[in-house]
């Protein structure tokens with residue numbers, strides 16, 4: 001677990017200032033008005049041309065329901081409709 005460089009609380013935000021990496025908790029990041037490098041943030045996002053890999057409603061990853069047998073929210077039914085339909089019909093339909 002990373003600790004905040006400012007206050008020692010559990011940190012969840014990585015900041016890079018003049019090439020030096022440090023970790024901050026949300027409170028200190030807010031207090032210090034840290035600007036996070038947008039490049040790495042965008043790089044972590046899925047490519048927009050690809051189909052959604054997670055439910056827009058609850059953020060459940062695509063295919064997660066296969067493991068758990070559960071969907072996270074009603075939006076999942078829409079987001080994973082084709083997948084769920086294929087599974088419900090034995091996976092033969094395509």
Ligand SMILES: [Zn+2]
Pocket residue numbers: 004005006007008009024025026027028029
């Ligand atoms: Zn802090």
Ligand SMILES: [Zn+2]
Pocket residue numbers: 055056057058059060071072073074075076077
């Ligand atoms: Zn969902």
